[in-house]
Structure formats: C-alpha cells, structure tokens
Amino acid sequence: MRNAIILVLLILILSTGQIMELNFPLSLNIFLVILIFTLIIFWEFSVLNKNFISDFKIRNCSRKLKFGSFINALFWTSIMLYDSKLKSFFFIILIMWLYPLIDIIIVYVYRKKQPYxxxxxxxxxxxxxxxxxxxxxxxxxxxxxxxxxxxxxxxxxxxxxxxxxxxxxxxxxxxxxxxxxxxxxxxxxxxxxxxxxxxxxx
The missing domain is CATH 2.30.29.30 (Pleckstrin-homology domain (PH domain)/Phosphotyrosine-binding domain (PTB))
Structure with missing residues (x-):
C-alpha cells in the first residue's frame, strides 16, 4: 500500500509539472523518472522472495506479456510525434514506456525464478x-x-x-x-x- 501511494505521488508530481508547464529542471524530471522506474521494479520484484504458510502453493511458470501497456505507449507516442504541442509531455509518455519495458524484464525473471x-x-x-x-x-x-x-x-x-x-x-x-x-x-x-x-x- 505504501509503495502504491509513493508511486502515485511521484507520477502526480511529474504529470503536474508537465501539464501545468512549471518548467521543472531537466535533472529533476530525469530524477523523477528514475525514481518511478526503481519503485516499480522493486514492487514487482518483491513477489519473488515472498512466502506464506500454506497447505498448497503453485509456481508461476510462464508469466505472459501484457500488450495493453505497449499499445497504449505506442498510441500516445504516435500522437506526440504528430502534434508538436504534445512534446512538452515527453516525460509522461516516457513513463508509459516504462511499463512495457519493465514487463519484459519481469517476464524474463519469472521464467527463470518461477516464484510461488x-x-x-x-x-x-x-x-x-x-x-x-x-x-x-x-x-x-x-x-x-x-x-x-x-x-x-x-x-x-x-x-x-x-x-x-x-x-x-x-x-x-x-x-x-x-x-x-x-x-x-x-x-x-x-x-x-x-x-x-x-x-x-x-
């Protein structure tokens, strides 16, 4: 729950800066993107080492790619390239690309680790x-x-x-x-x- 709140706050700060044209320094935008990426990775990887008292448990043998996030990122990227006014939202669209990228990483890790x-x-x-x-x-x-x-x-x-x-x-x-x-x-x-x-x- 805490991780979710922090993630939402970081995305909200980044989005507000882009939408309201607050002219955040480039270094701050990059820092926020890296923080969001790190938090999502940490959140996803937290599953790997968790264990619960159980009578029965199943390993995830082959996590599947979620193509919805890729299509969403591709759609908004196409719009940004078509409409120059949306180039100010570059970092928001970059966040959209983080999800399919992280998903590819997680799919690979799941197939290697096969967590319960x-x-x-x-x-x-x-x-x-x-x-x-x-x-x-x-x-x-x-x-x-x-x-x-x-x-x-x-x-x-x-x-x-x-x-x-x-x-x-x-x-x-x-x-x-x-x-x-x-x-x-x-x-x-x-x-x-x-x-x-x-x-x-x-």
Missing amino acids: TIFINDNNLILNLPWKKERDLSELTEITFDRFSKDLELSFKTKSDITVQTKEYNKQEIDKFIEIIISKTKYNISIPKNYILSKENS
Missing part, C-alpha cells in the same frame, strides 16, 4: 502479486472460464472477483487448485464445462 504466486492455507486463498490479494474460499460462489484468454474468474460473496491466468501455471497444478477450492466453498459449484472441453481439445 498462489497459496492456499486452510480456507484462505492468497495471490502473491505486487498488490497482494486474499479471499475466503468458503465464500466462493462461482467459477467461470474464458476459453479465449484461458482465465479463471473466481466470484466471492462479500469481496470482488479475482482472476487466475491459467496459461501461466502447470496444467496439472491448476486442476488440483480447482479441485481444492471447490472442496472448500460452502456453495454448490462445479468445474466450468467449457474448462473441461478446453482440456479435452488441447
């Missing part, structure tokens, strides 16, 4: 992400599966849904994961039919 990112301890589900998520599995009300993205969507009674990107994990471990979470909920749910079909067709 899913933990189950009793009824507690923990997703080990830069922003940790926890859910009570006894409140799991529905499991849905997107055959296009291969994402599992878990719905809960009192908290927001969470997504598990199955392509990033070993198939057998995901099967075991589904079996465990179904056994822990107090609701009558089952394995999504389209998930079963996708397994049969793979």
Whole structure:
C-alpha cells in the first residue's frame, strides 16, 4: 500500500509539472523518472522472495506479456510525434514506456525464478502479486472460464472477483487448485464445462 501511494505521488508530481508547464529542471524530471522506474521494479520484484504458510502453493511458470501497456505507449507516442504541442509531455509518455519495458524484464525473471504466486492455507486463498490479494474460499460462489484468454474468474460473496491466468501455471497444478477450492466453498459449484472441453481439445 505504501509503495502504491509513493508511486502515485511521484507520477502526480511529474504529470503536474508537465501539464501545468512549471518548467521543472531537466535533472529533476530525469530524477523523477528514475525514481518511478526503481519503485516499480522493486514492487514487482518483491513477489519473488515472498512466502506464506500454506497447505498448497503453485509456481508461476510462464508469466505472459501484457500488450495493453505497449499499445497504449505506442498510441500516445504516435500522437506526440504528430502534434508538436504534445512534446512538452515527453516525460509522461516516457513513463508509459516504462511499463512495457519493465514487463519484459519481469517476464524474463519469472521464467527463470518461477516464484510461488498462489497459496492456499486452510480456507484462505492468497495471490502473491505486487498488490497482494486474499479471499475466503468458503465464500466462493462461482467459477467461470474464458476459453479465449484461458482465465479463471473466481466470484466471492462479500469481496470482488479475482482472476487466475491459467496459461501461466502447470496444467496439472491448476486442476488440483480447482479441485481444492471447490472442496472448500460452502456453495454448490462445479468445474466450468467449457474448462473441461478446453482440456479435452488441447
């Protein structure tokens, strides 16, 4: 939480300087960009060494690139090159490029380190992400599966849904994961039919 607040403040300071044309010194702009880059890297890398008490845990074997951040950065860069008035926002657009760059680094590191990112301890589900998520599995009300993205969507009674990107994990471990979470909920749910079909067709 603290890292997120600091990151938002740094981006806000940099953006304000650009939008309000406060003419921050070049050295200050560069310093802010480096700080933001360092903080995002630190935040992402914090996942690698985290561990939680658990009865069951899964390694992330193959984190996927997030092409949305790349497309967003490319879009705004194209606009800046087309409209010279936007060149004053150079450092904001540079920040947009930090995300796809960091994502490439993190994908490589994840494939080498294969950190544990899913933990189950009793009824507690923990997703080990830069922003940790926890859910009570006894409140799991529905499991849905997107055959296009291969994402599992878990719905809960009192908290927001969470997504598990199955392509990033070993198939057998995901099967075991589904079996465990179904056994822990107090609701009558089952394995999504389209998930079963996708397994049969793979």
